[in-house]
Amino acid sequence: MKRQLWIGILVAGILLGLWTTFKVYTAGFTVYAKTDVLVWTLPLSTYIFLSLTSAGLAFVSSIPVVFGIKRYEAIEKRTVYLEIAVLLGSFVCLILHLGAPLKVVYILLSPNPSSPLWWLAVLYMVYFVLLVAAFWRIHTGKMSRALGTLVFLIAIFTSTTLGWLLGMTDARPSLNASFFSFYFPLTGFASGLAALILFCILDEELSGQERSEGHTVLYNEAARLMGITAGMVLVLFLWRTISGGISSTAIEYGAFRHMIGSIPYNIEFWLGLVVPTVLMLIPSIRATAWGKLTASALLLVGMFAGRLEFVLSGVVRPLGQMAEGRPEIVSYIPTVYEVLVALFGLSVMLLIYTLGERYLKLEAVPE
Amino acid sequence: MPRYAMVIDLQRCVGCGSCSISCRNENNVSEGIYWSHKITETSGTFPNVRYHYIPTLCNHCTNAPCAQGCPTNAMHKLDNGITMHDPKKCIGCRYCMINCPYGVIYFNWKDAHPSWRGNKAVIQGATSSPAEEVRKVGGNGTPYYNPERDETLPGIRPKGVVEKCTFCDHRLKRDKLPSCVESCPADARIFGDLDDPQSQVNQLLGKFRPFRLKEALGTEPAVFYIRDFSAAGYPRTKGGI
Numbered sequence: 001m002k003r004q005l006w007i008g009i010l011v012a013g014i015l016l017g018l019w020t021t022f023k024v025y026t027a028g029f030t031v032y033a034k035t036d037v038l039v040w041t042l043p044l045s046t047y048i049f050l051s052l053t054s055a056g057l058a059f060v061s062s063i064p065v066v067f068g069i070k071r072y073e074a075i076e077k078r079t080v081y082l083e084i085a086v087l088l089g090s091f092v093c094l095i096l097h098l099g100a101p102l103k104v105v106y107i108l109l110s111p112n113p114s115s116p117l118w119w120l121a122v123l124y125m126v127y128f129v130l131l132v133a134a135f136w137r138i139h140t141g142k143m144s145r146a147l148g149t150l151v152f153l154i155a156i157f158t159s160t161t162l163g164w165l166l167g168m169t170d171a172r173p174s175l176n177a178s179f180f181s182f183y184f185p186l187t188g189f190a191s192g193l194a195a196l197i198l199f200c201i202l203d204e205e206l207s208g209q210e211r212s213e214g215h216t217v218l219y220n221e222a223a224r225l226m227g228i229t230a231g232m233v234l235v236l237f238l239w240r241t242i243s244g245g246i247s248s249t250a251i252e253y254g255a256f257r258h259m260i261g262s263i264p265y266n267i268e269f270w271l272g273l274v275v276p277t278v279l280m281l282i283p284s285i286r287a288t289a290w291g292k293l294t295a296s297a298l299l300l301v302g303m304f305a306g307r308l309e310f311v312l313s314g315v316v317r318p319l320g321q322m323a324e325g326r327p328e329i330v331s332y333i334p335t336v337y338e339v340l341v342a343l344f345g346l347s348v349m350l351l352i353y354t355l356g357e358r359y360l361k362l363e364a365v366p367e
Numbered sequence: 368m369p370r371y372a373m374v375i376d377l378q379r380c381v382g383c384g385s386c387s388i389s390c391r392n393e394n395n396v397s398e399g400i401y402w403s404h405k406i407t408e409t410s411g412t413f414p415n416v417r418y419h420y421i422p423t424l425c426n427h428c429t430n431a432p433c434a435q436g437c438p439t440n441a442m443h444k445l446d447n448g449i450t451m452h453d454p455k456k457c458i459g460c461r462y463c464m465i466n467c468p469y470g471v472i473y474f475n476w477k478d479a480h481p482s483w484r485g486n487k488a489v490i491q492g493a494t495s496s497p498a499e500e501v502r503k504v505g506g507n508g509t510p511y512y513n514p515e516r517d518e519t520l521p522g523i524r525p526k527g528v529v530e531k532c533t534f535c536d537h538r539l540k541r542d543k544l545p546s547c548v549e550s551c552p553a554d555a556r557i558f559g560d561l562d563d564p565q566s567q568v569n570q571l572l573g574k575f576r577p578f579r580l581k582e583a584l585g586t587e588p589a590v591f592y593i594r595d596f597s598a599a600g601y602p603r604t605k606g607g608i
Contacts, residue, residue: 028477028526036399036473039461099459099474099527106439106456117462118438168436170584171468314465320580321404321423322470 002206003358010351017092017344020337024096031337037318037330042338043097045308046345049191050090051124051158052184053303056192057083058131058155059185060222065148071218077138078203078362079196080151082353084131086195087124089349096341116165123161127154139360159185166314174244174256175314179236187233191303193226194276194296201289201296203357223292227280230299234273255317258329264309272302369560370448371534371589373548374571375422378594379555382420389550390424393535395513395522397479402532403547404471419595422555424547425450425471425532426580426588433463433472442529448561448589449534454521457528464529468581469588475526480508534558561589 023031033041061079063072095101107121134147163181197219204211211219244253245260259265276295285291318326356362382405390396390403406421431450434442441456442463464472478484483506488496495503506512508523516522518537524530535545543549548556559568568591571577575593582588 029474030477032476034476036464036470039464039474097460099461099529100457100525101459103439103456103458106441106458110440110456112438112440115436115438115462117436117460121438165436165462168432169465170432171581172465175465318470319468320470321401321406324404324406 007354010347010354013343013347014351016340017347020340020344021096023337029099031335033332033335033338035330037322037326038315038332040311040315041332042308042334043093043341045311046342047090047093047097049304049307050086050093050345050349052188053191053195054083054086054090055155055159055185056188056190057086057196058151059189060192060196062148062152065143065145066152071214074214074218074365075196075200076143077364078200080131080135080138081356081360081362082195082199084135085349085352085356087128087131088352089345092348093341093345116161116168120158120161120165123154123158127158130154156185159188169314171319172314173250173252183236186229187303190226190229190233191300193222193229194299197222197226197292198296198300201293205289219292220287223280223286226296227277230273230277230280234277237269237273255329256313258316259309259313262309264305268302268306268309271298272306368446370562372559372561372568372591373589374557374568374591374593376555376557376593378596379553380420380422381553383552385550385552386422386547386556389546392511393513393546394516395509398482400473400530423469423471424590426469426590427534429587429589430585432466432586436462436466449536451533451536452529452531454524454528459527461529468584468586472529472531474529475524478526479523483509
């Protein structure tokens, strides 16, 4: 009954998403909080959040095959499947961000290798195919070492190419910092770990399974790793704030300085980084299921807000003639349709995962 | 092959906006989109204040970050230096808008010319509705539709793609100057070939001290500005403390 209710909620989310899709392509993109200044908003930030989480999950699923730590094989199948589900959810948000998604075929027909976006598109296509192949291998037998290594490498390339993509924007230094090619994979790893812990523990709690000792040790280790990673992200985040937001005098950083006082920034900083780091530093809390659940859920909420803060810090300050007749900083509140796009992506991801959980024996360990 | 550039003489520019109006008519530019626009700068402290116009358009940068970042080559450079856009290949990612430092690329958030799509007459039985008006005069999207724009670019751009100034490439093919240049009553816009040392563009660039917008970014814009206008005078002074 609980499962049916859950699936019903997700189907409702998907139906609302389909209705949003219909509105977007009939009424136009005016259903979003459109201005010529705010060209990238919640649908794109949700895509970034999900795609980096998928890359982070790929780092975790690669641990047994790339780094030879065999105890992670216990969660390998679930991790790879979750990667696929999260990636498909991100594609939903990306499609609804694009103005003309049916023309993506021109990425193949008219390639531009000087574009980081072209590389990202190609890498994601390869990544998706490899993930499906990897899951099929695990489902039918044993994970291939070569396939696992390829998934690991592509996950590095996708997350770092995103840093190049934004690093190219010389006119928007809030997006353009050379360390983003490091920051993105690291934050992706943090959110990947958080997603994995959340889904694994929730599955066990909701299904009433008794947790094996092996799993308990594994989750404790993953939680410790998540705490360390969140702490590292926190340090980088603070330096980004200091160098770009406080000590820089460049007017182009005005957008980021504005975002420092914003709600997404503070959610990211306090809820997404400070609290999970502190929680996971305290051994007694780290050892509990609720402690891990709370920390991982908060970290994911913080990362979600952080991706929005990041995207907005690049666009809220109008450039050139776009500034004519506009305030120095343009305010942004997502529309209902933008929220529904984000929910659409999350619903697709959760439904795919739920169906996999039901029919694909995700708890199985490869031979 | 010429390498096109434009010089805008800020002393001659009277700020009348005819460049923007002729651009809209020539290129069927929809409401809310500005292929030709301006930046208004205010200087001084009240009561000693004045404002300046800087007319703006696509800078057709030699190192165009919009074209470099476009994943499908929808935004691309032509041999004559024009940064051209092909809506058929545009996926609507808006990465060019993020990359452009000058804010001259626009996205079609909705179908073009929405005010001409209405079916409601202002006075029922007496006036035509906007859509009827378009039908009556055989227009396409607007009553003043220019079919010549179709020669190199869809005359009306669909929603979901970006668009921007093309230096009126369709007119250049017929040896005509861009519409904004031709319509300027003060001859403040001078168009020509940078590769021709004798072109009027080069003569002006050699005579005055030109500047370009955001030169430090290294985009190498093909739109240059010369001189400035101020009718103000002031008595000779060394200031005071």
